[in-house]
Amino acid sequence: MGASRRKFIRNTALAGAGISLAPNIMARPYQKRVDASGKLKVGIIGSGLRGQDHIDLLLRRKDCEVICIAEPDQVMLASTKKVFEGLDAKWPEIYDQGPHDYVRMLDKEKIDAVIIATPWEWHSQMAIAAMKAGVFTGVEVSGAFSLDECWELVNTHESTGTPLFFLENVCFRRDVMAVLNMVKKGLFGELIHLECGYQHDLRGVKFNDGITPYNSGVEFGDKGFSEAKWRTWHSLYRNGDLYPTHGIGPVAQWININRGNRMETLVSMASKSRGLHEYIINHPKGGPDHPNAKLEFRLGDKVTTMVKCTNGETIVLHHDTSLARPYSLGFRVQGTKGLWMDVNKKLHLEGTSPEHQWEDAATYLTQYDHDAWKAHEKDAEGAGHGGMDWFVTEAFVRCASEGTEPPFDVYDAASWMAITPLSEASIASGGMPQAIPDFTRGRWMSKK
């Protein structure tokens, strides 16, 4: 499609937006939640290890306070308390009467914003409850269980007008943002092919001894601790890309998904499953006679998904969490004028790089370092995941306080999360292509 035709469509769509959006018009779409003088009052749903990361980052700021926490697990509450004590912060109201006590918290507390950091299976119902309560909703990333669940998030946002901020931290990774800069400046030309994924040996996370979180045993579920309590069930019973957002989030930014482009179809394939079984039988606390050695894990050790986008780009997503391997999100950004890959930390730019040769990416990543990183390098120092978690908190608190649109909204959440059930469907059907719903109801065509 030519640029002029694209512009025409966009203008036409914008002209009609006031009418077409009327039925879903948002009551108080992005209102300021606090005055310049006040502090953002934040509630936490889920103060497990990830929730405690969020609390730590929030408590270090002067523009917000954590006034309540919903968390049923006393062990996690005890370690949460240490975070508060370590930072001399006031211990907030606690809602620990079972896993549904967050409902009472949302009803009773006067909070401006909430962060949800619970097991995947709770994300959507909690986010929906928070949006219905009119609380600016931050929700941790995960894959969805069904398309209906994704639609319910979208519908709730549209009927309540409450913003949802999808807390995808990798979008704030320093190299990811530098590459976004380079993409916007056209250094790679027109983008053609992207790769990404989640390739992370989680065997020592999926299993532990029930007391310490990492690399300590072969137990999970009731006998596990932290993520091993819940995450491992998904490897036992599901087969698909269970955790697509750390990969697809950055890719979506680079190719403007839901903002002039969208993901149309996907196909997934899964390898056999061996890694988790072998981990159990080879672990000093496991062995072939351990009860967990009898389990048949359904998740293929390597799940690969291909996505086709409306503007013609292809995406390959890797999901690889049950084998011995170094951490890698496997990014590749390839356009008509060159490509960057993060596995070798190299790039090639036509006309700049020697012909047919790689160059180290480092000098370019420094040259095109994003302004946000330049400005906040010291603030981010020491924050989780190489500093990128600081940026998530910063963006979350700012959006909630100032009433600006979240960078990753409910439509992004729905379309990224939808990859999981669609990849499960594709694998279950022997590799049949699956249509990815347009959760924006066509508004992606005009949105920037």
Add this chain to the structure above:
Amino acid sequence: MGASRRKFIRNTALAGAGISLAPNIMARPYQKRVDASGKLKVGIIGSGLRGQDHIDLLLRRKDCEVICIAEPDQVMLASTKKVFEGLDAKWPEIYDQGPHDYVRMLDKEKIDAVIIATPWEWHSQMAIAAMKAGVFTGVEVSGAFSLDECWELVNTHESTGTPLFFLENVCFRRDVMAVLNMVKKGLFGELIHLECGYQHDLRGVKFNDGITPYNSGVEFGDKGFSEAKWRTWHSLYRNGDLYPTHGIGPVAQWININRGNRMETLVSMASKSRGLHEYIINHPKGGPDHPNAKLEFRLGDKVTTMVKCTNGETIVLHHDTSLARPYSLGFRVQGTKGLWMDVNKKLHLEGTSPEHQWEDAATYLTQYDHDAWKAHEKDAEGAGHGGMDWFVTEAFVRCASEGTEPPFDVYDAASWMAITPLSEASIASGGMPQAIPDFTRGRWMSKK
């Protein structure tokens, strides 16, 4: 499947092999073609630039001679003559009466073996004619145009008993063979996922000025020279993985395809096509007004294919020949105990490498260097494609002379070449999975 059950099946199949193979029993399956004292008499079909590489390697050997050439192009014959002169070799019989003169050559000449190095669209009919003539048949690699063509190769081999040697040189690449060594020693554990492909900026090969082969213009077809004469048509009219064998060949070795394993289904996806058009309009000899600027190239700049194997492995194949990029076959060999990747030249082996860390692959590739490379390093020096072409010639001449089975036979050729039409079918159908035929008629189950 347990090892004992696998063995049982294999033994059963072997026990019945004498009967089940009877209808296709080979007349003179792998007879010696020359005495220890004599020289292998080789004919060449196609002495373009690739054919001349083969001739050069053959003429440097003492155990064979090139006695005839079928080549209709006088320019190519002139440069072929220089190869002979440079090596003081006798100029052979020439068959240059049009593209079909190879038929007369096969009929008239008493040759032991033939090497076919012609445009892709001629490979199968020439290989079939050579097999029917009872000449040990070496054929250069390509993708097929249809499954019928693959079957015809198989059927001709089975009805004539003539061996076919598929000349896949990358299987002899030094790192590929070292990794094969490591795979066989179990260093990666049970293999789970493989990646490979052909990622090679061929823009300067697909177009030239009609006189010099590389990077000299934007002409092709009748106005092009060497590969630009024919290869470019495939980018104009076809959309699929046009050249899968440099990737799938090594992968097939690593996971024993057609020898206890086979490729069952594939799915392909293609990006939009931009690279070749942009090359034409940006080239100093092209521009937006050049006639070729009006062409719409059908081949997506990036074609990705996923394959599922009977033993549960997944394979990702990359085809990427129209964009600015460094050469990379993109190998990844991943098993339960670790992985090797060639893009970063690193590996990780559980229990050996530091946990969650990459190590340089180089020391391992040296340690597990294949015996063939250790023995013939000096022989291979200076031969094409980093020396691996020497090994192809060596294997070809040995198999033909001694009557041993080709390492890559007609069943390998058929199944690797079949990826091309199947990927075209998958893309044309919006990503539908395609069944890969079992060209061995079940014999893969018992073959080693």
